Amino acid sequence: MELIESPLQDLKKEVSTGTTIIAVQYQDGVIIGADSRTSSGSYAVNRVTDKLTPVHDYIYCLRSGSAADTQIIASYVSYYLNMFSIEEGCLPTVKKAAHMFREFCYQNKQYLLASIIVAGWDEENGGCVYNVPLGGSIIKQPFAIGGSGSSYLYGYCDIHFKENMTEEEAISFVSKGITEAIARDGSSGGICRIATINKDGVKRRTIYGNELQKFWEK
Amino acid sequence: MQKGGFNFDLYQRNVELIEKNNYKVPKTTKTGTTIVGVVFSDGVVLGADTRATSGPIVADPNCEKIHRISDYIWCAGAGTAADTENTTGMISLQLELLSLSTGRSPRVRTALTLLKNFLFRYHGYISAALVLGGVDFTGPHLHMIHPHGSTSTLPYISMGSGSLAAMAVLETGYNSKMGEEDAKSLVHQAILSGILNDLGSGGNVDLCVIKHKSMEFFRNIDTTNSKRKFRKKLPYMFKSGSTKILEKEIKEKMEKMEIVNEKENEIEELEEL
Numbered sequence: 001m002e003l004i005e006s007p008l009q010d011l012k013k014e015v016s017t018g019t020t021i022i023a024v025q026y027q028d029g030v031i032i033g034a035d036s037r038t039s040s041g042s043y044a045v046n047r048v049t050d051k052l053t054p055v056h057d058y059i060y061c062l063r064s065g066s067a068a069d070t071q072i073i074a075s076y077v078s079y080y081l082n083m084f085s086i087e088e089g090c091l092p093t094v095k096k097a098a099h100m101f102r103e104f105c106y107q108n109k110q111y112l113l114a115s116i117i118v119a120g121w122d123e124e125n126g127g128c129v130y131n132v133p134l135g136g137s138i139i140k141q142p143f144a145i146g147g148s149g150s151s152y153l154y155g156y157c158d159i160h161f162k163e164n165m166t167e168e169e170a171i172s173f174v175s176k177g178i179t180e181a182i183a184r185d186g187s188s189g190g191i192c193r194i195a196t197i198n199k200d201g202v203k204r205r206t207i208y209g210n211e212l213q214k215f216w217e218k
Numbered sequence: 219m220q221k222g223g224f225n226f227d228l229y230q231r232n233v234e235l236i237e238k239n240n241y242k243v244p245k246t247t248k249t250g251t252t253i254v255g256v257v258f259s260d261g262v263v264l265g266a267d268t269r270a271t272s273g274p275i276v277a278d279p280n281c282e283k284i285h286r287i288s289d290y291i292w293c294a295g296a297g298t299a300a301d302t303e304n305t306t307g308m309i310s311l312q313l314e315l316l317s318l319s320t321g322r323s324p325r326v327r328t329a330l331t332l333l334k335n336f337l338f339r340y341h342g343y344i345s346a347a348l349v350l351g352g353v354d355f356t357g358p359h360l361h362m363i364h365p366h367g368s369t370s371t372l373p374y375i376s377m378g379s380g381s382l383a384a385m386a387v388l389e390t391g392y393n394s395k396m397g398e399e400d401a402k403s404l405v406h407q408a409i410l411s412g413i414l415n416d417l418g419s420g421g422n423v424d425l426c427v428i429k430h431k432s433m434e435f436f437r438n439i440d441t442t443n444s445k446r447k448f449r450k451k452l453p454y455m456f457k458s459g460s461t462k463i464l465e466k467e468i469k470e471k472m473e474k475m476e477i478v479n480e481k482e483n484e485i486e487e488l489e490e491l
Contacts, residue, residue: 038370043382045362046370067368072338111341 018187020149021051021062022177023119024161025142026170029127029198030119033174034062035149035182036190047190052204056081058197059097059120064147065134066113073104073114094120098130098138106136117144121197149181149188156180167196179212250418252380253283253294254408255349256392257373258401261358261429262351265405266294267380267413268421268438276420279444282437284426288313288324290433291352292426293333296378297345297365305346309333326352326359330369338367347377353428380412380419387411402427406440413443420444 018039023032034051037044051063053071055078063070077100085092098118105114118130131144143161145153156177165173171194178192192207235241254265266283269276284294285306291313295302309332317324330350337344348363362375374392376384387408396404402425412419423440426433 038368040364045364046372048372049370066366068334068338068342068364068366071334071368 018149018185019051019064019147020153020178020181020185020188021064021117021146022150022153022157022174023062023117023129023144024165024170024174025127025129025163026165026167028167029121029196030129031167031170031174031194031196032060032062032117032119033178033192033194034147035178035188036193037188038067039187042186044189049190050193052193052195054078054202055097055118056085056092056120058091058122058202059094059118060195060197060202061097061101062117062119062146063114065115069112069114070116073101073112073116076104077101091122093122093124094118094128094130095122095125095140098128098132098140101130101132102136102138105132105134109134109136115146117146119144119197121199127198145177147181147188149178149185152181152184153177171196175207176213180215182212183215250380250416251283251296251378252376252384252409252412252416252419253296253349253378254384254388254405254412255294255351255360255362255375256388256396256401256405256408257351257358257360258396258398260398261353261427261432262360263398263401263405264292264294264349264351264426264428265409266424267409267419268424268444269413269419270299271418279421280438281421282424284424284435286310287329287350287352288317290354290428290431291324291326291329291350292428292433293329293351294349294377294426296347301344301346302348305333305336305344306348309336323354325354325356326350326361327354327356330359330361330363333363334367334369337363337365342366349375349377351428353430358428376408376412378412378419380409380416383411383415384408398427398429410440410443 019035021034023030032052036047036049038046038049053061053063053074055061055074061074063074077097080100081092081097101116101118105112115134116132118132121127129141129144131139131141142163143157145157160173174194175192182188191209192212194205194207196203236243250271252267256263264284268280268283270278270281284292285303287293287306287310293306295306309329312332313324313329316328333348333350337346342365345365347365350363351360360372360375362370362372362377373394374388376388388404391404391407405425406423409423421444422438425436425439
């Protein structure tokens with residue numbers, strides 16, 4: 001088996017977001033971050049992908065796994081959340097969004113390859129992060145990491161995470177994590193997209209490749 | 219009655235034919251292709267090569283890969299030729315009906331959603347990789363759609379077997395402030411790069427420039443690659459006597475005619491009345 005496959009074979013593979021995604025609770029809400037590479041085998045199909053997908057005003061989801069599957073699921077959840085919030089006359093909770101994602105992912109687990117992190121802000125609970133990995137389980141966590149690049153971040157997160165960080169600390173936590181994963185994981189790359197979600201809404205920012213911090217490098 | 223979709227009734231028979239009876243499956247016509255799209259200041263430019271291959275053979279040296287979805291929304295397709303043509307055809311019809319029932323001109327985003335939902339249902343078995351571009355009342359848009367149903371919105375896109383060659387040209391030459399002529403030239407260069415460097419792409423270059431309420435289709439804008447130097451003149455002329463006659467048999471042409479009774483008298487009677 002050749003180590004480097006012919007590029008034509010890559011293009012026939014399913015497009016996946018071989019990825020790094022992070023979401024973390026901080027004192028006023030959540031900070032979410034992702035890299036920007038969508039790959040098909042070893043060819044980067046889109047090097048500026050936006051994996052931070054809004055499903056409602058204050059609720060975002062971070063997508064990893066098959067690009068097609070996650071886009072469609074996010075589309076469905078966004079539709080149903082909108083319907084429910086109009087019927088109920090109030091903003092949906094992050095818990096409702098996360099459970100909806102779980103329902104799709106679990107009931108169709110044979111057909112889907114989707115690992116999603118749902119994060120947002122709501123009135124009752126403040127910032128919340130829910131992890132909905134491949135099988136369709138759901139777990140509420142103070143921070144969540146996902147995607148192929150997350151393997152390199154477990155140690156980093158365990159050591160550096162603190163409860164109730166300030167916005168700057170949390171952004172630094174997320175951006176450094178993404179930077180490290182991009183450096184070590186071949187399927188992650190491009191730029192670092194970050195969003196802050198709190199009672200004031202969503203604030204997005206982008207950290208370009210040359211602005212990313214350089215860690216231990218020869 | 220079958221409602222639609224695929225019919226797998228003959229699947230087992232086909233498998234047996236292939237395995238036991240050494241049946242050779244006919245090759246699908248694939249557009250091993252280079253297709254490109256670029257957004258410029260006033261609109262979108264789509265480009266494609268014109269070679270359709272059936273295995274190693276060029277089935278059609280001058281096919282059209284840029285399909286009309288609506289007047290100002292066009293789509294270039296790579297993959298299986300039947301899939302791209304029929305998918306774009308179907309969505310074009312749906313979009314037309316939708317635009318008539320809503321009373322609004324169609325949006326590129328609508329075509330995108332229709333295409334992606336359709337392709338997702340077939341789990342990638344419909345091999346259609348598309349570059350969808352157009353200008354609607356919200357402005358110019360360019361999207362890429364993969365066979366599994368995932369989409370991306372980008373300022374420049376290349377797809378097909380020649381996409382790597384084309385992307386190299388696009389990455390070098392693209393800038394966000396391009397005008398129409400620069401964009402046309404960039405797309406032309408990108409397709410040419412695909413034609414020259416990819417074995418599955420070839421033929422001529424087709425270009426489609428879409429701006430607000432205007433569409434220009436440049437069919438075969440560049441034919442330098444399909445001008446064959448040594449070509450026998452058509453029609454083939456053979457000297458008389460070049461084919462050896464082995465046997466001669468002459469048959470008399472016999473005419474069998476039956477004379478049917480003509481009812482002339484009846485007709486005369488009717489006229490009198």
